[in-house]
Amino acid sequence: METAEKLRKIIIALGMLAAMLLIGLVIIWINNSKIVTQLKVEKADLTEQMIALRSDYDSLQTSSTMLSDSLAVEREKVDQMIERLKKTEATNRAQIKKYENELGTMRAIMKHYIVQIDSLNNLNNTLREEATNAKKEAETSRKKYDELRNTTDNLEKQVSKGSVVKARGITLVGINGSGSVTDRSSRVVKLRTDLSLVENALAKSGYRRIYIRVKGPDGILMTSGDQKVFTSGGEQLVCSASREVDYQGSEVEMSIYFSGDGNFTKGTYSVDVYSADGKLGSADLILR
Numbered sequence: 001m002e003t004a005e006k007l008r009k010i011i012i013a014l015g016m017l018a019a020m021l022l023i024g025l026v027i028i029w030i031n032n033s034k035i036v037t038q039l040k041v042e043k044a045d046l047t048e049q050m051i052a053l054r055s056d057y058d059s060l061q062t063s064s065t066m067l068s069d070s071l072a073v074e075r076e077k078v079d080q081m082i083e084r085l086k087k088t089e090a091t092n093r094a095q096i097k098k099y100e101n102e103l104g105t106m107r108a109i110m111k112h113y114i115v116q117i118d119s120l121n122n123l124n125n126t127l128r129e130e131a132t133n134a135k136k137e138a139e140t141s142r143k144k145y146d147e148l149r150n151t152t153d154n155l156e157k158q159v160s161k162g163s164v165v166k167a168r169g170i171t172l173v174g175i176n177g178s179g180s181v182t183d184r185s186s187r188v189v190k191l192r193t194d195l196s197l198v199e200n201a202l203a204k205s206g207y208r209r210i211y212i213r214v215k216g217p218d219g220i221l222m223t224s225g226d227q228k229v230f231t232s233g234g235e236q237l238v239c240s241a242s243r244e245v246d247y248q249g250s251e252v253e254m255s256i257y258f259s260g261d262g263n264f265t266k267g268t269y270s271v272d273v274y275s276a277d278g279k280l281g282s283a284d285l286i287l288r
Contacts, residue, residue: 167280190259217267
């Protein structure tokens with residue numbers, strides 16, 4: 001009886017021990033399951049962080065070719081790390097930890113690129129602003145130059161116009177053989193044009209040639225046989241006669257004679273007076 005009782009107690013003790021072992025194994029399995037689940041969550045979270053980092057790299061844009069090439073290399077590294085992480089078991093804590101460290105390094109590298117790109121963008125903005133300001137200043141300077149040039153041109157034109165020598169008191173008279181004035185055509189042997197060159201302090205001093213063009217009653221230009229061509233105001237004309245005078249800015253009285261062939265008929269004669277600058281005036285004479 002004692003032996004049976006001992007055996008029963010041993011069986012009961014062994015049963016209790018087995019139950020305790022089973023409970024322990026269940027607890028260990030449950031804990032391991034929780035750990036594996038947590039590791040899978042951590043792996044998934046790490047994967048999402050890497051994908052987000054890849055997206056951040058895609059958002060970085062720069063006009064620098066060197067920086068663009070470097071960013072392309074970093075994007076490729078992130079892609080490769082994502083692929084390796086997907087193939088790594090969640091329970092491989094050492095490898096997962098390594099990827100976490102690499103992720104931190106890549107984030108630091110990306111921040112460095114962000115600083116470079118911001119600096120480059122700020123520099124580009126500064127350069128664009130400076131270029132815009134320089135363009136505005138150049139445009140302002142060009143306008144001022146054009147205004148100054150226009151003012152100078154106008155002043156030059158005014159000075160040029162003011163320096164032109166004008167004439168006054170232009171008359172045309174007939175002269176007889178004794179040098180007296182007459183209006184009888186039968187006694188006229190030559191015509192005389194009288195005029196005064198007006199005083200002008202702006203005019204250039206020196207010798208000036210004055211030309212006359214005499215037309216008879218028929219309106220035809222009268223010459224002395226040899227047609228002498230002159231230029232007045234850019235136009236070439238034929239003159240009847242001319243005379244050179246020394247002009248020093250003061251008023252100069254002068255006379256120009258035209259004899260032609262010596263035959264003057266009744267009618268109205270006209271004379272146009274010119275200088276190299278242009279026409280100075282006209283006068284008429286009626287011979288009876």
